[in-house]
Amino acid sequence: MNYIKHTLVDTFAIFAEELKHVFRDPGVIVLFFAAGLLYPILYSFVYKNEALRDMPVAVIDNSHSSVSRDFIRKIDATPELGIAYACNSMQEAKQLYADNKVHGIVYIPRDFSKDITAGRQTHVLAYANMASMMYYKGMYAGITYASLDMGKHIQMKNLITKGLTNRQAEISASPIQYEGHAQYNPQGGFPSFLLPAVLILILQQTLVLGIGMLAGTAREENTFHNLIPYQQKYHGTLRIITGKALAYLLLYAFIGSYNLILIPHLFNLPHLISWANLVPFMLPYLLACIFFGMGISVFFWKRENSMLLYLWTSMPLLFISGFSWPNTHIHVFWKTVSYFFPSTFGIQGFIKMNSMGASLSQVNFECTGLWIQAGVYFIFAFFVYRWQILQSEKRRIK
Amino acid sequence: MSADKQTGFKEVLLRELKRMVSQPIYVVLIMGIPLACFLFFSTLMPDGLPDKLSIGVIDHNNSMLSRNIIRQIDATQQASVKMHFQQYSEARDAMQSGKIFAFVEIPNHLEKDVMGYHQPKMEFYYNEAFQIPGSLVLKDLSTMLTTISAGVNLKTRQAKGQTYTESMGQILPIAPDIHAIGNPYVNYSIYLINVIMPGLLQLLVLMTTVYVIGVELKERTGRKWIRIANGSIIKGLGAKLLPYTITFSIMGVFCDVILFKFLSYPMQDNILWMFLASFLMVLAAQAVGILMIGTFPVLRDGLSFAGLYGMLAFSYSGLSFPIEGMPPLLQGLSYVFPLRHFFRIYQDTALNGLPPITALPEFGCLALFLLLPLLVGIRLKKALIFQNYLKR
Numbered sequence: 001m002n003y004i005k006h007t008l009v010d011t012f013a014i015f016a017e018e019l020k021h022v023f024r025d026p027g028v029i030v031l032f033f034a035a036g037l038l039y040p041i042l043y044s045f046v047y048k049n050e051a052l053r054d055m056p057v058a059v060i061d062n063s064h065s066s067v068s069r070d071f072i073r074k075i076d077a078t079p080e081l082g083i084a085y086a087c088n089s090m091q092e093a094k095q096l097y098a099d100n101k102v103h104g105i106v107y108i109p110r111d112f113s114k115d116i117t118a119g120r121q122t123h124v125l126a127y128a129n130m131a132s133m134m135y136y137k138g139m140y141a142g143i144t145y146a147s148l149d150m151g152k153h154i155q156m157k158n159l160i161t162k163g164l165t166n167r168q169a170e171i172s173a174s175p176i177q178y179e180g181h182a183q184y185n186p187q188g189g190f191p192s193f194l195l196p197a198v199l200i201l202i203l204q205q206t207l208v209l210g211i212g213m214l215a216g217t218a219r220e221e222n223t224f225h226n227l228i229p230y231q232q233k234y235h236g237t238l239r240i241i242t243g244k245a246l247a248y249l250l251l252y253a254f255i256g257s258y259n260l261i262l263i264p265h266l267f268n269l270p271h272l273i274s275w276a277n278l279v280p281f282m283l284p285y286l287l288a289c290i291f292f293g294m295g296i297s298v299f300f301w302k303r304e305n306s307m308l309l310y311l312w313t314s315m316p317l318l319f320i321s322g323f324s325w326p327n328t329h330i331h332v333f334w335k336t337v338s339y340f341f342p343s344t345f346g347i348q349g350f351i352k353m354n355s356m357g358a359s360l361s362q363v364n365f366e367c368t369g370l371w372i373q374a375g376v377y378f379i380f381a382f383f384v385y386r387w388q389i390l391q392s393e394k395r396r397i398k
Numbered sequence: 399m400s401a402d403k404q405t406g407f408k409e410v411l412l413r414e415l416k417r418m419v420s421q422p423i424y425v426v427l428i429m430g431i432p433l434a435c436f437l438f439f440s441t442l443m444p445d446g447l448p449d450k451l452s453i454g455v456i457d458h459n460n461s462m463l464s465r466n467i468i469r470q471i472d473a474t475q476q477a478s479v480k481m482h483f484q485q486y487s488e489a490r491d492a493m494q495s496g497k498i499f500a501f502v503e504i505p506n507h508l509e510k511d512v513m514g515y516h517q518p519k520m521e522f523y524y525n526e527a528f529q530i531p532g533s534l535v536l537k538d539l540s541t542m543l544t545t546i547s548a549g550v551n552l553k554t555r556q557a558k559g560q561t562y563t564e565s566m567g568q569i570l571p572i573a574p575d576i577h578a579i580g581n582p583y584v585n586y587s588i589y590l591i592n593v594i595m596p597g598l599l600q601l602l603v604l605m606t607t608v609y610v611i612g613v614e615l616k617e618r619t620g621r622k623w624i625r626i627a628n629g630s631i632i633k634g635l636g637a638k639l640l641p642y643t644i645t646f647s648i649m650g651v652f653c654d655v656i657l658f659k660f661l662s663y664p665m666q667d668n669i670l671w672m673f674l675a676s677f678l679m680v681l682a683a684q685a686v687g688i689l690m691i692g693t694f695p696v697l698r699d700g701l702s703f704a705g706l707y708g709m710l711a712f713s714y715s716g717l718s719f720p721i722e723g724m725p726p727l728l729q730g731l732s733y734v735f736p737l738r739h740f741f742r743i744y745q746d747t748a749l750n751g752l753p754p755i756t757a758l759p760e761f762g763c764l765a766l767f768l769l770l771p772l773l774v775g776i777r778l779k780k781a782l783i784f785q786n787y788l789k790r
Binding site: 007026027030031035039042043046047048049051052071097098103115116118119120121122123124125126127128129130131133134135136137139140144147148150151154155158168170171172173174175176177178179180181182183184185186189190192193194196213221248259261270275301303304305307308309311314315316319320323324326328329330331333334348351355356357358359362363 | 417423426427431438439441442443444445448452453477491493494495496499508512514515516518519520521522523524525526527528529531532533536537539540543544546547550551554563564566567568569570571572573574575576577578579580584586588589594597598601602606609612613646697698699700701705706708709710712713714717718719720723724725728729741745746749750751752753756780
């Protein structure tokens, strides 16, 4: 009975001590609060406009006909493209392209109208700047739509001239109709796609950097840790780890809720996740991040080392998670590497629940992965801390 | 004057070289991490485009025609029919758990309706939460379904005695021919890695610069450093940072060689322009590093700001989201990131093959960054000499 009481008292003491450490350290405050709380806002502002509308393009109309003018109007009317300049020559259009005034060029050949009247297929050329995938996507969608739509009208008109009714012409022109439905991000917005992944990643990265900074500081101050209240070795390690982990968990319960609930609401990102689904998912995610951070903090022997040696991983970790390049197509080696990081499961699971409305049972794979990571990294952190305690005691004896 | 110049400079340089070999962290920063990043990004997406993405079908019709349609969809480059469902809810569940990126629903009386001119409608659903595979599948499915519909049209017309060419002139009077300039196969790796790899290098240059100066503040060795440099902050900084300028420039050039030679990414101009851009970006990042540690002459603060800024550079480069699509205030802000200018030079020369003169303003912008240290030179020198480093 007494033993349990001692354990609880010790754990709580370490927990409270660690919280004090966090709040006394401006570097950690910057990471946990400034980065953890401000970054999501900064990112949301950069990507505030969900998509590009009316991308400026130059058009060269060598046909100079009412049909070609119709076609140009049709392009201009698409949400993706806007005709910004009408050029007389390719040279002129290229200059506008070089000056970054347009991101695409549409070329209508001289025989455009003549071909159409004669019932011959005519070709329209379009060139898109590949500096951004969005330019290409816009060009592709806009030109394809304008060509198909106008083509259908021409076909129907010809059929009606031949004596078909409007309805008959419509059916002949498109015997089978189709319609695509965008799911989970119907506007195809860029932030709705990117930010859920970034928000999850920020939690892991700030935790690991902050824990690394605290560990580095502790080591610089030369004793292993000045918050070990008693020298009960074996149980002491467990108490230290539990106490510290609880302190981080408490802080990140707030920062995590802010990142994953408040920010998506404020910035109109997808937010289909409910608290009932979020909590059982966030718990293993945060625990896995915390123990992972505590475990690898052994490599950060100075307080600045975590920033220097770990921050860069944010980019590779974002891409390895499969949020953009699908994880079914990531090389098996990198896929294996990705399973070492909580962010991989965290990003996949969160996107599925938050953006796609999946239930907890549909992210069972990710959830299990996170619990396994939490367990493995707990053991890892335990041995790292145990080893460190023994080291510092050896030094003390000397 | 020239003798004076030699003293100090050489000593600081030698002192720095000794530091660089004394601790493994230097080698990790200037070689280990850049090479790891290069290796990672150059092997992550070797195909450039993910093909045969898993999709599902719900075939309510189960006819010759519907099976034929499924075969044709399966034969597209980007989509592969991996799952068959009985009803919508099953397919939706599979998409929610990430097993498929899209699914097609074939209506009950498809074949009969086509024969009877009832214009049946096929629906498909694609996942835009995973935008890259989602839009690739969208593109292929739309094209294929258009083709299938046109195929029926073509058959009817040919039955009536029209030739193929005649028919196509009616079915598809305007055929668009869309070209992706400089990246003809719309290769996703080419688009992404050309900026991400230099971007990570820029981050490392920045952090390393802040670190090597900041650590003098932290360890209170700044006064000694400046004394060895004969009291000149310019000479001190120059000699101290020179080894990093050289090593990081080599890394930058190596990065270009990987991209344009080993991976054979499109290079429409002389690769020397990219070498120059890489070199200038290393210098610019070093200059920003000096500015950061000069403004916040505490190692910890300097590093935090450098990290924050270095990561934001990716967003402000305009790679993920074009700059003109950002709010106006942020558009202006994008100018203070060397990566943005590097990206523009890459666009103008390597990607678009425009006359190099087009990129001149961007080269100029990168060069302007080199003036930044002037703003903080005196402040930094004072901090180094007074050694008033805050411990925490």
